[in-house]
Amino acid sequence: MRRKRNNTSGCQGFNTLQNYSRRDALRVGSLSALGLTLGQMLRIEAAQKDYASIQGPAKSVIQIVLPGGIAAQETWNPKPESPVEYRGPFGINKTPIPGIKIGEIWPEIAKIADRMTVVRSVVGKIPDHEQASYHMLRGYPMTPAIQHPTIGTIVNHEYERRGALPGYISIGNDLGGESGYLNTQYGPFSTGNTPDSGQIAVRDLRLPTGISLQEFEQRQKMRDMVNNTFRKIEANPAPLDTLDAYYKQAYQMMSSDAVRDAFDITQETKQTKENYGLGKFGKYGGEAGMRMLLARRLVEAGSRFVTLQYGSWDDHTNIKKSYEEQMPAFDNALAALIRDLEERGLLDSTLVWVTSEFGRTPKVNNVAGRDHWSRVFSIGMAGGGLKKGAFYGDSDTTSSEVASDGVPLADLHSTIYKLIGINSDKELMASGDRPMEIIEEGKPIDSIIA
Numbered sequence: 001m002r003r004k005r006n007n008t009s010g011c012q013g014f015n016t017l018q019n020y021s022r023r024d025a026l027r028v029g030s031l032s033a034l035g036l037t038l039g040q041m042l043r044i045e046a047a048q049k050d051y052a053s054i055q056g057p058a059k060s061v062i063q064i065v066l067p068g069g070i071a072a073q074e075t076w077n078p079k080p081e082s083p084v085e086y087r088g089p090f091g092i093n094k095t096p097i098p099g100i101k102i103g104e105i106w107p108e109i110a111k112i113a114d115r116m117t118v119v120r121s122v123v124g125k126i127p128d129h130e131q132a133s134y135h136m137l138r139g140y141p142m143t144p145a146i147q148h149p150t151i152g153t154i155v156n157h158e159y160e161r162r163g164a165l166p167g168y169i170s171i172g173n174d175l176g177g178e179s180g181y182l183n184t185q186y187g188p189f190s191t192g193n194t195p196d197s198g199q200i201a202v203r204d205l206r207l208p209t210g211i212s213l214q215e216f217e218q219r220q221k222m223r224d225m226v227n228n229t230f231r232k233i234e235a236n237p238a239p240l241d242t243l244d245a246y247y248k249q250a251y252q253m254m255s256s257d258a259v260r261d262a263f264d265i266t267q268e269t270k271q272t273k274e275n276y277g278l279g280k281f282g283k284y285g286g287e288a289g290m291r292m293l294l295a296r297r298l299v300e301a302g303s304r305f306v307t308l309q310y311g312s313w314d315d316h317t318n319i320k321k322s323y324e325e326q327m328p329a330f331d332n333a334l335a336a337l338i339r340d341l342e343e344r345g346l347l348d349s350t351l352v353w354v355t356s357e358f359g360r361t362p363k364v365n366n367v368a369g370r371d372h373w374s375r376v377f378s379i380g381m382a383g384g385g386l387k388k389g390a391f392y393g394d395s396d397t398t399s400s401e402v403a404s405d406g407v408p409l410a411d412l413h414s415t416i417y418k419l420i421g422i423n424s425d426k427e428l429m430a431s432g433d434r435p436m437e438i439i440e441e442g443k444p445i446d447s448i449i450a
Helices: 022-034 038-049 107-111 129-138 151-158 213-233 238-254 257-263 270-276 283-301 319-343 409-420
Strands: 060-065 092-094 101-103 116-123 168-170 305-309 350-355 377-382 390-392 402-404 427-430 434-437
Touching: 060 151, 060 283, 092 107, 101 107, 107 319, 116 402, 116 409, 151 168, 151 305, 151 409, 257 283, 270 283, 270 319, 283 305, 283 319, 319 350, 350 409
Parallel strands: 060 305, 060 350, 116 390, 168 305
Antiparallel strands: 092 101, 116 377, 350 377, 427 434
16 A cells, blocks of 8 residues: 555554356357357346346445554454453443443544444454555455456446546545556546645646647547547557546546536535544544545545545554544544435445454554454444444454454455445456456355345
8 A cells, every 4th residue: 555654663564565157158158159049148148137236225435444454452342351461552432332332542433333334353364564455455365366456446347437527536646556457447536635634636637737628629639530540550459448538537527517526625614624623633634534525525426436545553563652643533534424424315325434454463562562463353334235333243352363253355345345236246357368256255244234
C-alpha cells in the first residue's frame, strides 16, 4: 500500500512499502462444430445465467482501509478478562447489544454498534504487510504467476457506470496494480488529492487552461479519426480501445455538472463538516472525516465503489500514543458516516467495510507495542444487506487463536460479493486464456446476511 506518512513505530516492511463453469463452456463451445445439439447449447446458456451479476442489496460500497494492521484488542474485540500483559492500555465501552463490548478508544462507534456487523474471527495467512494487504483486498494470496484484481475492480468490471461518474473511485492515490489480470480501464479513478481541508481539487476533472469544452470535443473527434485508421492496420487494437475508454470517461466527467457537484464537498453545510470532524482532533479530523464525507457524497451520486485510506497503524512501539492521536477522529468520523447514511436512507443499500491487512500480537511487547499477527483478527462492516448488531465468531481469551467460527478471507470476500450481487464462483478470463474464479472456494457467511 502507498503511504503518505511513515509510522515511526512501524517495521521496515511497512514503511517501505456454474454447473458448467466458463472453462466447461469454452470446451463445449469448441466441440459444437463437431455435433453439439441446440438443446445442449441452450442448457449451457441457462447454466451460465446463474453467474450473471444482478444487483444485490449493496448497491454501493465504501471501503475504508486502515493500513498497517490495527489491533482488535484495542478496538473491535477487547479482552478485559485477559492477563494484564495481553489486555493492553485501554479499557472498554459497553454497547447497546447485551454482552458486547468495544474498545475504550471508540466511544462513538460503541454507541452505534447495533448498526454494525463485526466478524471477530477472521483468519489470515502471512503476517507480512505487502502480502497480507494483497490478500485482504483481492481474496487471493500473492503469487508470482498472476496478479489478481481488487474487489473494486471486479465491481467496476461487472457493472456499468451510473451516468458520468466513475464506477470505482479512490480518494487520494490508488494502491497500484489494482486491475490485475483485467483491463486497466476497470481500475480506480484516483482523485490524486484528498479533501482533508474541506475542499478538493480533483485531478483530471478540469479542462487544461485555455481550452474550451468545444475545443476539447473537436480534439477528441480528430483523435478518434486517427485511432480508427490505426485500428485497421494494428494486429492488436486493445491498447487503443483502452485509451479511448479513458478519454471518453474524461470527456464525460469534464462536461458533467453532476460529476463536479459530487466531488464539491464545499456544498456541505458547516455543521455537517463539523459532525464528521473538521476543525476537531487536529489534522486527523479532516483526514478521517472529510474523506468519509466525500465517500458518502460519491455513493449518493451513484458511484458503485469508493475506497479511502486513513492513518498509519504499524504500532510496534507505544500503541497507546498512536491510538490516542489517531483513533478519536476515526471513531467520530465512522459513527458520523453510519448515522448520516442511515438518516439519508442509504445505509441499507451501502456496504461499509473497514479493513486492515492483519491484526496485532496477543501480548504487548517490551516497548509497549504489538507486532504482526494474522492468525485471528477482526473486520467491521455495516449496511448493504448485513444483519445489524451481529458480532460473529470470536478469538480466545488472549486473542491468540480462533475460538469459534473461523472465517478465511475467501469466505469474507464471497460474503461481500454476494451482498453486491456477484457470484464469486464466476470465472473471468485472465491472460493466456486462463479462466479464473473471482474467489476460489469461498463460501458466504449466511449467518450475518439479513
